[in-house]
Amino acid sequence: MAIGYLIIQARTAHDALPLSGAQIWIMDGREKNIYHLTTDESGETEKISLETLDRSLSLDPNFQGIPYISYHVLAFAKGFNSVHISGIPILEGETALQPIEFVPMREAQRIPTVTEIQIGPPAVSMTGARRQEAPASEDPQVLRQVVIPNPITVHLGAPGQTAANVQVSFPSYVKNVASSEIYPTWPEASLRANIYAIITFALNRVFTEWYRSRNYLFDITNNTAYDQYFVYGRNIYESISRIVDEIFNEYVRRAGQISPYFTSFCNGTTASCPGLSQWGTVTLANQGLSPLQILRSYYPKDIEIAETNIITGVLFSYPGTALKMGSTGLNVQTIQTYLNRIRRNYPAIPEITDEAGVFGESTRAAVVRFQNIFNLAADGIVGKSTWNKLSYLYTSVTRLAELDSEGTSLGIGTVPPSSVLRIGSSGQDVITLQYLLNMAAEFNSAIPAPAQDGSFGTETQQAVAAFQNAAGLSSDGIVGPLTWQALYDTYLGADNVIPPSTDTGVTEYVVRSGDTLWLLAQRFGTTVDAIKSLNGLKTDDLRIGQILKIPTTGTSDGSYFEYVVRAGDTLWLLAQRYHTTVDAIVHLNGLPDSNLSIGQILKIPSASAMPAPYFDYTVRTGDTLWQLAQRFGTSVDAIKNLNGLNSDNLQIGQVLRIPNS
Numbered sequence: 001m002a003i004g005y006l007i008i009q010a011r012t013a014h015d016a017l018p019l020s021g022a023q024i025w026i027m028d029g030r031e032k033n034i035y036h037l038t039t040d041e042s043g044e045t046e047k048i049s050l051e052t053l054d055r056s057l058s059l060d061p062n063f064q065g066i067p068y069i070s071y072h073v074l075a076f077a078k079g080f081n082s083v084h085i086s087g088i089p090i091l092e093g094e095t096a097l098q099p100i101e102f103v104p105m106r107e108a109q110r111i112p113t114v115t116e117i118q119i120g121p122p123a124v125s126m127t128g129a130r131r132q133e134a135p136a137s138e139d140p141q142v143l144r145q146v147v148i149p150n151p152i153t154v155h156l157g158a159p160g161q162t163a164a165n166v167q168v169s170f171p172s173y174v175k176n177v178a179s180s181e182i183y184p185t186w187p188e189a190s191l192r193a194n195i196y197a198i199i200t201f202a203l204n205r206v207f208t209e210w211y212r213s214r215n216y217l218f219d220i221t222n223n224t225a226y227d228q229y230f231v232y233g234r235n236i237y238e239s240i241s242r243i244v245d246e247i248f249n250e251y252v253r254r255a256g257q258i259s260p261y262f263t264s265f266c267n268g269t270t271a272s273c274p275g276l277s278q279w280g281t282v283t284l285a286n287q288g289l290s291p292l293q294i295l296r297s298y299y300p301k302d303i304e305i306a307e308t309n310i311i312t313g314v315l316f317s318y319p320g321t322a323l324k325m326g327s328t329g330l331n332v333q334t335i336q337t338y339l340n341r342i343r344r345n346y347p348a349i350p351e352i353t354d355e356a357g358v359f360g361e362s363t364r365a366a367v368v369r370f371q372n373i374f375n376l377a378a379d380g381i382v383g384k385s386t387w388n389k390l391s392y393l394y395t396s397v398t399r400l401a402e403l404d405s406e407g408t409s410l411g412i413g414t415v416p417p418s419s420v421l422r423i424g425s426s427g428q429d430v431i432t433l434q435y436l437l438n439m440a441a442e443f444n445s446a447i448p449a450p451a452q453d454g455s456f457g458t459e460t461q462q463a464v465a466a467f468q469n470a471a472g473l474s475s476d477g478i479v480g481p482l483t484w485q486a487l488y489d490t491y492l493g494a495d496n497v498i499p500p501s502t503d504t505g506v507t508e509y510v511v512r513s514g515d516t517l518w519l520l521a522q523r524f525g526t527t528v529d530a531i532k533s534l535n536g537l538k539t540d541d542l543r544i545g546q547i548l549k550i551p552t553t554g555t556s557d558g559s560y561f562e563y564v565v566r567a568g569d570t571l572w573l574l575a576q577r578y579h580t581t582v583d584a585i586v587h588l589n590g591l592p593d594s595n596l597s598i599g600q601i602l603k604i605p606s607a608s609a610m611p612a613p614y615f616d617y618t619v620r621t622g623d624t625l626w627q628l629a630q631r632f633g634t635s636v637d638a639i640k641n642l643n644g645l646n647s648d649n650l651q652i653g654q655v656l657r658i659p660n661s
Contacts, residue, residue, distance in 0.1 A: 004052045004090035008045040010077060012102045013442045016396040017345055018043030019102055022077040029070060042348050042373045055092035058183040061269050061279040066121055075100050079497050081112045087119035088235050094184045095238040097375060103443050107492035117233035123181045123224050124278050127270040131225050134262040135208045142208045146258060148249050149206050150313040154230050155218040165218045166232050166445045169392060171248045174199055175236040180229040182278055184237035187285035193294040195243055197276050200252040201228055203260040217462055241375055245385035252295060255302040314391045323382040327359040335382050337547045338394040339366045345397050346373060356536055403439050404498050410435055416484035418654045425456040427644025428576060433479055436487040437463045443494050444470055454573055511546040526551045560588060565600040580605045619654040634659045
């Protein structure tokens with residue numbers, strides 16, 4: 001009897017939160033229950049055994065049937081919508097990893113909805129033709145460098161077809177495509193050759209801006225006629241996952257060129273093409289050829305494997321040398337910081353008690369447990385695969401914590417604004433909208449996260465339309481009462497599942513260009529000595545990308561702190577962010593106009609050194625802007641400007657910000 005294996009991974013917010021106690025039912029093709037499982041504190045079930053067909057069938061290009069048995073999964077978690085996945089392929093000797101992305105129920109929702117995911121046969125078994133169109137030039141010079149897009153945006157349909165766009169991490173995308181294109185039972189050299197082709201094909205689309213230059217809002221499609229197969233929400237295979245974690249930033253190029261080669265491919269049996277034959281790689285691997293030799297059998301003989309360490313969404317790149325027992329230095333301290341932060345969400349990771357920057361027994365134990373949880377080789381060594389996964393998880397958990405904290409500082413509350421927002425709108429309500437969309441995007445990959453710049457442009461409109469589609473509303477990209485309420489319901493539902501912060505007066509900060517200890521002490525209301533003591537620093541030198549612990553309970557008698565201007569900053573945005581006014585910043589800095597330059601150092605009035613620039617007021621029956629201006633010693637224009645109002649009309653229950661006189 002042939003046996004394969006299955007593990008369910010229940011998580012949310014891009015893996016930032018594991019869901020323990022999720023109820024999982026495994027069913028056969030007739031929907032008969034076989035297993036009832038419960039996820040552990042890391043969001044995983046035990047590995048279960050399932051009957052399947054003989055492995056040899058998936059290695060035979062002449063076999064006409066499906067060489068595996070499929071199973072179904074029904075998953076429930078308290079406070080989340082449910083997920084039903086059908087057609088999970090189980091192959092002999094292979095472990096299928098089924099991630100389940102749970103989406104929180106909305107605040108007013110009483111009954112969970114069910115997301116349906118259908119996994120079909122892999123592309124290698126399909127008979128349709130592939131028309132993967134190549135760039136006009138073999139060495140197109142569009143981007144200056146080869147960049148790993150993390151996340152990558154995938155369109156779930158043909159290029160001109162109306163369909164959802166989803167954003168996933170690049171390694172997750174490659175694992176999904178490889179699991180959707182070929183069989184994981186193939187020889188390792190064959191798997192690697194195919195994965196190199198998959199990586200390079202995607203990077204070619206990104207490098208040439210194949211779709212972006214045509215005004216599409218995605219990087220690649222999942223349509224096999226044009227690109228490569230991607231099944232959103234499907235399982236991946238452990239054998240494929242390990243290879244991808246090792247090589248996801250390596251790609252094929254021709255000698256003397258930087259651009260990723262156009263690695264077209266097809267199955268080589270029912271479909272032919274000028275590129276790689278997927279089934280042909282199995283034959284060549286069985287003949288003893290290496291992955292590069294296999295690739296050179298289909299592409300030019302001068303191709304080579306190159307590597308890029310430019311990965312968007314990663315704090316800083318793998319240092320190039322593996323960290324292990326006995327290693328010391330800042331890189332060790334960095335991964336210790338990552339692990340100690342991640343373990344707040346994944347308590348199965350043991351506490352690190354080693355001295356900062358020293359890779360001892362407790363650091364190794366934490367690394368091994370992390371590797372086990374995320375299906376990496378559990379060798380206790382931080383190589384490229386483990387480093388990149390740590391960086392990705394650290395970014396995810398801190399991003400979620402920052403968003404949760406930001407919601408409080410923005411004063412989101414529970415009552416939506418009454419404004420109607422569309423292309424061209426600007427102001428505080430747009431910032432609130434963009435924040436809510438960012439929070440929704442953490443829990444739903446089909447919603448892109450717009451920049452929080454207070455300006456309602458095309459990027460924000462796209463995010464609004466995607467949210468409206470997910471919420472079952474008309475996707476017009478205009479934010480009216482129904483969309484506002486749905487956003488708040490979604491925000492409040494997500495807020496119910498974010499664990500409370502365990503910070504005790506300390507925040508973690510990633511050093512940026514222009515930072516100094518003195519500037520950081522001023523910004524966070526502490527002292528240079530307090531930062532140095534908390535981090536064990538011997539000098540005042542800082543390094544870009546360095547992670548500092550900043551005391552947040554310190555006080556400062558200064559009337560201002562200094563801020564280094566970054567891309568996208570405006571005086572209005574800074575005034576809103578730090579609860580002051582544009583006039584106060586202009587006066588304090590003696591600015592001749594409102595123009596700012598990146599790297600400019602501004603003095604920002606400390607909130608503790610001045611009264612709050614405004615207070616909130618709820619409109620009552622009979623109120624007018626003129627009456628409120630008279631009552632509170634301000635002007636109609638000041639109230640309208642502070643609230644981004646375009647008319648004098650008020651609504652009962654509307655919350656206005658009133659300038660302090």
